[in-house]
Amino acid sequence: MDKFVVKGGRRLEGEVTISGAKNAAVAILPAVILSDEPCTVENVPYISDVRICIQILKEMGAEVTNIGKDAYRIDPTTIDKFCVPYEYARKMRASYYFLGALLGKFNKARVSMPGGCPLGDRPIDQHLKAFTALGAKHTLSQGMIDLSADKLKGNQIFFDVVTVGATMNAMLAAVKAEGLTVIENAAKEPHVVDLANFLNSMGANIMGAGTDVIKIRGVEHLHGTTYAVIPDQIEAGTFMVAVAATKGDVLIKNVIPKHLESITKKLEKIGVNIEQFDDSIRVWVDGPLVKTNVKTAPHPGFPTDMQSQIATLLCLAQGTSIITENIWEQRFRYVDELRRMGADITVNGKVALIEGTGKLMGAPVKACDLRAGAALIIAGLAASGVTEIEDIYHIERGYDCMEGKLRALGADIEKVSVPDKAEENEAKSENDKAAV
Numbered sequence: 001m002d003k004f005v006v007k008g009g010r011r012l013e014g015e016v017t018i019s020g021a022k023n024a025a026v027a028i029l030p031a032v033i034l035s036d037e038p039c040t041v042e043n044v045p046y047i048s049d050v051r052i053c054i055q056i057l058k059e060m061g062a063e064v065t066n067i068g069k070d071a072y073r074i075d076p077t078t079i080d081k082f083c084v085p086y087e088y089a090r091k092m093r094a095s096y097y098f099l100g101a102l103l104g105k106f107n108k109a110r111v112s113m114p115g116g117c118p119l120g121d122r123p124i125d126q127h128l129k130a131f132t133a134l135g136a137k138h139t140l141s142q143g144m145i146d147l148s149a150d151k152l153k154g155n156q157i158f159f160d161v162v163t164v165g166a167t168m169n170a171m172l173a174a175v176k177a178e179g180l181t182v183i184e185n186a187a188k189e190p191h192v193v194d195l196a197n198f199l200n201s202m203g204a205n206i207m208g209a210g211t212d213v214i215k216i217r218g219v220e221h222l223h224g225t226t227y228a229v230i231p232d233q234i235e236a237g238t239f240m241v242a243v244a245a246t247k248g249d250v251l252i253k254n255v256i257p258k259h260l261e262s263i264t265k266k267l268e269k270i271g272v273n274i275e276q277f278d279d280s281i282r283v284w285v286d287g288p289l290v291k292t293n294v295k296t297a298p299h300p301g302f303p304t305d306m307q308s309q310i311a312t313l314l315c316l317a318q319g320t321s322i323i324t325e326n327i328w329e330q331r332f333r334y335v336d337e338l339r340r341m342g343a344d345i346t347v348n349g350k351v352a353l354i355e356g357t358g359k360l361m362g363a364p365v366k367a368c369d370l371r372a373g374a375a376l377i378i379a380g381l382a383a384s385g386v387t388e389i390e391d392i393y394h395i396e397r398g399y400d401c402m403e404g405k406l407r408a409l410g411a412d413i414e415k416v417s418v419p420d421k422a423e424e425n426e427a428k429s430e431n432d433k434a435a436v
């Protein structure tokens with residue numbers, strides 16, 4: 001078991017390079033299954049969700065070669081298994097993209113139903129609605145979802161809610177289906193567009209990704225490609241907030257400034273200076289931080305995945321801020337941890353009221369999900385004293401070497417191994433038994 005130990009109070013200064021986008025990579029890697037030839041995927045972040053995707057592909061029979069720091073050559077032509085077991089699905093919810101990719105290629109898929117989630121209820125009814133519209137049947141038994149179709153046929157799919165996962169899964173399943181598929185009320189996130197661009201680079205015919213209507217004309221074959229994943233919008237946003245929280249001055253490189261607009265606008269309202277260049281942004285603070293209100297919404301609105309980070313910054317600002325969470329019902333679980341650090345936050349349903357006190361104090365805390373963990377690191381960087389963050393496996397699911405990047409900017413953050421108490425006790429009792 002590892003934890004981060006952060007000694008707060010240091011300004012972040014210098015330059016940092018953002019890695020490839022987690023939420024694009026976890027769909028693009030399964031999408032390689034659809035190709036009839038090997039593909040090379042570049043700018044892949046080194047995070048545990050990606051390592052799980054690679055493991056799943058290998059177990060299915062794909063040949064995967066790591067070529068350089070962040071690139072993989074994947075040959076899907078040797079795949080001869082069509083199943084994602086529970087041991088993987090429980091570690092990575094996005095394993096549901098294997099449903100769409102396997103169905104789209106082989107007309108069948110068997111994937112474990114995603115397990116419980118710290119963000120609350122995460123139904124997949126819209127994913128199944130899309131597969132059904134394309135002609136697939138599904139059954140659920142022993143916790144596994146089985147999909148099968150004689151033949152996939154294009155159709156009209158109207159989503160009842162705007163959903164990233166179901167939009168991308170529908171694209172995966174429809175890309176080789178016969179005829180025209182029209183997805184309405186589609187999600188518009190940058191990773192939806194990235195998946196469409198990746199599939200188009202293999203010969204798919206997808207139009208309209210990034211708008212709320214996506215049209216897909218099915219093609220028979222998809223060929224190999226070399227493709228670089230877009231930079232991670234949320235990792236960039238997290239660093240922007242970390243710089244602001246420490247009143248630092250950092251050039252954040254390998255970003256697409258357009259993807260960061262909703263975050264940039266909010267930070268500017270709080271008093272953060274931002275200068276945009278072609279593929280980098282400079283973030284610095286030279287004045288007071290002030291309150292603002294934030295409502296999360298699907299893209300191009302303010303991303304829910306940045307909610308806990310900006311809440312932490314608002315604890316350090318002057319005045320009362322209101323945050324409304326519109327996507328995940330349990331996204332305020334980090335609030336109890338921030339309170340341990342002196343934050344004054346009241347939560348009522350999907351609304352949090354933050355009394356900015358301008359300061360936080362170090363404390364032992366626990367990451368309860370990926371973005372909550374990032375928020376606690378930011379809190380620790382800005383707090384007086386030492387913050388120890390446990391359960392950092394959540395953070396390592398989605399941030400590529402966060403502590404290394406922060407250290408290079410001057411932060412005092414270390415990853416330390418802590419012996420697992422339960423394992424230690426077990427070993428001790430085994431030794432005691434042996435001694436008797």
Ligand code: EPU
Nearest residue numbers: 023094122123124125126127161163164165166305327370
């Ligand atoms: N929803 C349904 N039915 C469905 C699917 C979704 O009702 O079949 C609802 C959800 O309950 C939620 C809303 O639709 O209220 C949006 O869910 P969405 O499907 O968009 O979320 P997701 O695809 O499961 C992705 C990201 C999340 C991010 C959300 C929202 C990936 C792998 N995950 O999840 O990222 O919060 O979109 O932008 O892309 C993270 O990176 O920390 C993370 C949780």
